[in-house]
Amino acid sequence: MTLLRFYRSTIGKKLIMAVSGIIGIIFLILHMVGNLQIFVGPDRINDYARFLHGPAAEVVLAQRVVLVVALVLHVWMAWQLTRINRAARPQAYTRREPQVTTLASRTLRWGGVFLLVFIVLHILHFTTLDLDPTFVELDVFGNALKAFDSVWMVGFYTVAMLLLGFHLFHGIWSSGRTLGVSPPSRAPLQRRIALGLALIIAIGFAAVPLAVWFGVVP
Amino acid sequence: MNLTLRVWRQPGPSVPGRLERYEAADISPDMSFLEMLDVVNEQLAVAGQEPIAFDHDCREGICGMCSLMINGVAHGPMKGTATCQLHMRSFTDGDEILIEPFRAGAFPVLRDLCVDRTALDRVIQAGGFISARTGAAPDGNATPVAKVDADRAMDAAACIGCGACVAACPNGSASLFTAAKVSHLGLLPQGQPERLRRVLRMVDQMDQEGFGGCTLYGECMEACPKEISIDFITRMNGDYLRASLSAGEPRT
Numbered sequence: 001m002t003l004l005r006f007y008r009s010t011i012g013k014k015l016i017m018a019v020s021g022i023i024g025i026i027f028l029i030l031h032m033v034g035n036l037q038i039f040v041g042p043d044r045i046n047d048y049a050r051f052l053h054g055p056a057a058e059v060v061l062a063q064r065v066v067l068v069v070a071l072v073l074h075v076w077m078a079w080q081l082t083r084i085n086r087a088a089r090p091q092a093y094t095r096r097e098p099q100v101t102t103l104a105s106r107t108l109r110w111g112g113v114f115l116l117v118f119i120v121l122h123i124l125h126f127t128t129l130d131l132d133p134t135f136v137e138l139d140v141f142g143n144a145l146k147a148f149d150s151v152w153m154v155g156f157y158t159v160a161m162l163l164l165g166f167h168l169f170h171g172i173w174s175s176g177r178t179l180g181v182s183p184p185s186r187a188p189l190q191r192r193i194a195l196g197l198a199l200i201i202a203i204g205f206a207a208v209p210l211a212v213w214f215g216v217v218p
Numbered sequence: 219m220n221l222t223l224r225v226w227r228q229p230g231p232s233v234p235g236r237l238e239r240y241e242a243a244d245i246s247p248d249m250s251f252l253e254m255l256d257v258v259n260e261q262l263a264v265a266g267q268e269p270i271a272f273d274h275d276c277r278e279g280i281c282g283m284c285s286l287m288i289n290g291v292a293h294g295p296m297k298g299t300a301t302c303q304l305h306m307r308s309f310t311d312g313d314e315i316l317i318e319p320f321r322a323g324a325f326p327v328l329r330d331l332c333v334d335r336t337a338l339d340r341v342i343q344a345g346g347f348i349s350a351r352t353g354a355a356p357d358g359n360a361t362p363v364a365k366v367d368a369d370r371a372m373d374a375a376a377c378i379g380c381g382a383c384v385a386a387c388p389n390g391s392a393s394l395f396t397a398a399k400v401s402h403l404g405l406l407p408q409g410q411p412e413r414l415r416r417v418l419r420m421v422d423q424m425d426q427e428g429f430g431g432c433t434l435y436g437e438c439m440e441a442c443p444k445e446i447s448i449d450f451i452t453r454m455n456g457d458y459l460r461a462s463l464s465a466g467e468p469r470t
Contacts, residue, residue, distance in 0.1 A: 006462045009421055010391075010431030011455055081431045088390030088430030090323050094226075094237065095316055097290035099440040101388065105433060174434040177448070180456020184370075184449040189436045 165202030282378030320385035386441030389430030
């Protein structure tokens with residue numbers, strides 16, 4: 001009964017989005033640290049791939065289950081909230097002038113849809129190796145060099161990471177407020193931690209395709 | 219000042235409305251926005267036309283009755299004031315001003331610029347009170363309240379229930395209103411016994427009224443004539459989570 005009430009309320013749905021989003025952020029940090037090993041050299045990142053698929057295989061499997069559940073819940077709640085929010089104003093204003101709405105919060109929904117498409121394509125690209133038949137399993141370094149040989153691929157990944165940065169700039173900040181843990185502030189819209197973390201994650205990920213394209217990978 | 223107004227006219231709740239154009243001539247910059255509308259209405263009455271219906275009462279920014287979306291901004295361009303305290307000096311001669319009602323599914327238009335905001339009253343009825351036996355007034359300092367809590371409770375209690383937060387929110391959410399009403403009692407000792415039950419019931423009612431959810435755009439805080447902070451939404455969310463985690467709905 002309590003659970004059903006929680007699930008039905010808009011705050012309950014937002015809390016589900018916040019928790020699933022935080023799970024995603026933790027994964028992104030781990031994923032980014034993994035990726036950045038490409039700058040150490042081919043052996044380092046390929047050893048890491050072999051480690052994940054060998055000794056750590058069970059952990060990776062469990063993590064995948066958690067991530068899929070979190071992603072499904074995040075998208076599902078976003079879908080429901082979007083419908084509730086649209087229904088809340090059946091007649092639109094002739095003119096409405098947003099005063100403080102950020103570009104990040106404005107691009108949250110469509111940026112989120114783009115990121116979902118990106119996630120699916122990225123898994124087909126680097127995990128299942130379906131997009132490019134010349135990819136070699138566990139040769140992450142070689143695959144990355146092949147993938148980011150194309151300007152389209154580098155562009156697609158970079159745009160996705162830009163949108164990810166926007167998504168996180170709003171999401172990291174608002175998840176703390178949705179969970180009710182952010183301390184009171186004199187400037188509640190200011191978000192230094194979210195800005196820093198979003199920049200680190202977006203740049204950390206975009207660095208790999210851009211570095212491969214400009215030939216600065218060892 | 220001479221101004222051109224584009225005003226939403228709608229004869230009744232179930233009749234479609236449309237924008238009409240009016241000329242407001244010889245307007246003093248010292249008039250309030252509502253006084254300007256009074257002048258226009260006098261001219262309309264003289265001409266035998268139906269005056270523009272708009273909500274107003276105290277005209278000193280404390281009753282929460284006036285509304286209006288002015289050039290796409292709830293309560294107009296002046297920050298921290300209701301429409302009644304907006305003066306025509308905020309505009310320039312020759313301006314065209316677009317006036318629409320506060321729009322939300324939960325705020326049906328009654329006539330022209332008047333909307334029905336009783337949905338907010340029902341949110342308060344769901345839990346925005348304390349169940350104390352009445353009697354003689356207690357001694358002033360019988361229940362000690364820390365200064366910082368008293369100040370924050372007062373900040374939340376400044377809400378006049380005008381609905382500008384709903385009107386300005388891209389989602390049509392009443393989160394800032396509900397959060398203010400949940401918090402001004404929740405911050406005080408008298409509000410503690412019903413704190414968790416209150417937040418559950420008021421949030422349920424808010425959702426049932428058809429308001430949207432909170433995306434934390436921040437537009438509500440910007441539109442609020444009392445400049446109530448979205449920190450209270452954070453607080454309400456925390457209380458809601460705590461209440462949901464506690465076993466069932468507390469009885470008292």
